[in-house]
Amino acid sequence: MLGELPHRAMAALSMKYGPLMSLRLGPALAIVVSSPEIAREFLKTHDQLFANKPPSAATKHLSYNFADIAFTPYSPYWRHMRKLCALELLSSKPLDYFRFIREEEASAMIRSIINSDDSLPLSIKQTVSCLSTAIICRMAFNRKYSDQELRAFNSMIRESFLLLGSFNIGDYIPYLDWMDLQGLNRRMKKLHKTHDYLLEKVIEEHVARNDPKMTHDLVDVLLAASAEKDGEFQVSRDSIKGVLFDMLLGGSDTAPTAIEWAMSEALRNPPVMKKLQDELERVVGLGRMVCESDLPRLVYLQAVVKETLRLYPSGPFLTRHLSAASCNVLGYEIPHDTVVLVNDWAIGRDRNSWEDAENFIPERFMERVGSEVDANGDQNFACLLFGGGRRRCPGQQLGTLIVEFGLAQLLHCFNWRLPLDDINGQNQELDMTERFNGVTMGKARELWAIPTPRLECIAHLK
Numbered sequence: 001m002l003g004e005l006p007h008r009a010m011a012a013l014s015m016k017y018g019p020l021m022s023l024r025l026g027p028a029l030a031i032v033v034s035s036p037e038i039a040r041e042f043l044k045t046h047d048q049l050f051a052n053k054p055p056s057a058a059t060k061h062l063s064y065n066f067a068d069i070a071f072t073p074y075s076p077y078w079r080h081m082r083k084l085c086a087l088e089l090l091s092s093k094p095l096d097y098f099r100f101i102r103e104e105e106a107s108a109m110i111r112s113i114i115n116s117d118d119s120l121p122l123s124i125k126q127t128v129s130c131l132s133t134a135i136i137c138r139m140a141f142n143r144k145y146s147d148q149e150l151r152a153f154n155s156m157i158r159e160s161f162l163l164l165g166s167f168n169i170g171d172y173i174p175y176l177d178w179m180d181l182q183g184l185n186r187r188m189k190k191l192h193k194t195h196d197y198l199l200e201k202v203i204e205e206h207v208a209r210n211d212p213k214m215t216h217d218l219v220d221v222l223l224a225a226s227a228e229k230d231g232e233f234q235v236s237r238d239s240i241k242g243v244l245f246d247m248l249l250g251g252s253d254t255a256p257t258a259i260e261w262a263m264s265e266a267l268r269n270p271p272v273m274k275k276l277q278d279e280l281e282r283v284v285g286l287g288r289m290v291c292e293s294d295l296p297r298l299v300y301l302q303a304v305v306k307e308t309l310r311l312y313p314s315g316p317f318l319t320r321h322l323s324a325a326s327c328n329v330l331g332y333e334i335p336h337d338t339v340v341l342v343n344d345w346a347i348g349r350d351r352n353s354w355e356d357a358e359n360f361i362p363e364r365f366m367e368r369v370g371s372e373v374d375a376n377g378d379q380n381f382a383c384l385l386f387g388g389g390r391r392r393c394p395g396q397q398l399g400t401l402i403v404e405f406g407l408a409q410l411l412h413c414f415n416w417r418l419p420l421d422d423i424n425g426q427n428q429e430l431d432m433t434e435r436f437n438g439v440t441m442g443k444a445r446e447l448w449a450i451p452t453p454r455l456e457c458i459a460h461l462k
């Protein structure tokens, strides 16, 4: 009944029934949150009570029976694993250390664009998906994969999102689960086998190399934690694989999806494109490529990224939260084990918080810089670019770097045009229809565009 774009259907329902609604999803009670004020109640005031995650067959399979971070219940184990990832991979110190990886991979992306057939359009999403996955694999596993292997990773991630987002009858009517009427359990087992094989290989390579001179990465740290017999938490081999898979799942699709939406907005709004490229010319100059250290001065580009995530959040609902006990929120009794769906797509377009809410106006974030919207998100909960509360995204800094840096490179190194512009001789109307796969929200029709080099200095990358 909610159709293919449930965030839109639920936003429409909330206009009628209010920003806090309850729904029955089979035997489960769910509440839907659609305004910043109500989101604050769940993600700040009562954050701890709603920091659990509802289990499903897909989350069980993909998380190695909840041994990961994203799907594991709120617990000391979750806190410990999240802290390990932050310390070794996602906080400022490792991010600074791994800057060379992001710069090398961005150059590799530009090289692959230069070497492609320049008369043919390129898929922006496919181009930047390899960038994002390559960065995460090198930072987390210290392993460089070929383009073909990266594409295999990306199709595994797509299948994971499809399964995570599928309506699985067995989750709602448990006595039918064994029949696997939709064949989803079979697909989950097959997918689990593939990614287990890949992750086992990564772990075995680390165990075999045992070379103290090699850079220490997240896998080494997790292996060391698993060897501690009297540690407070049992970090098992499954924990290592669950956490590594989370890193891939968290960053491989979100960042490329955001870049594809941002490029689409720039291509259909020539003044936005001009402003972006003028800023790059002013700050970086046409004599060299962008460096990561240029990003803090690219303030319009940063605003474009925030505006993109406001209108097109990587997931239109935050990950599902679950109440750990019965409680009272704003006078409503909310039972134990209630699923909470925060519609961040609707919140980002809330007319009380945003003027001209449906339109792409990056300048609004330049006016708000340093006030409500800062690196930690929006204090007013008016846009939840990376979620909120205890379960907010731990990869915010890395995700933002990949999106800003990837977008800056594409726009600084090349001018872009849409394929049909060549035929019509005028700007083509871009199809901005969304497609929801159950978790993330990408474009229904991929963005294809034709690059022409803008910088002379990139010719040497060939």
Ligand code: HEM
Pocket (backbone or CB within 6 Å): 069, 070, 071, 082, 136, 246, 247, 248, 250, 251, 252, 254, 255, 258, 309, 314, 315, 318, 319, 320, 384, 385, 386, 387, 388, 389, 390, 391, 392, 393, 394, 395, 396, 398, 399, 400, 403
């Ligand atoms: C533009 C890029 C990204 C966006 C827009 C994004 C967005 C989000 C959002 C909205 C959530 C859910 C928060 C909630 O439920 O309140 C989340 C969770 C998460 N993200 Fe990200 N993310 C990005 C990049 C990354 C990266 C690069 C990583 C790791 C390499 C990552 C790892 C995670 C993990 C592990 C969680 C689960 C956290 C938990 O349950 O404790 N994300 N992300």
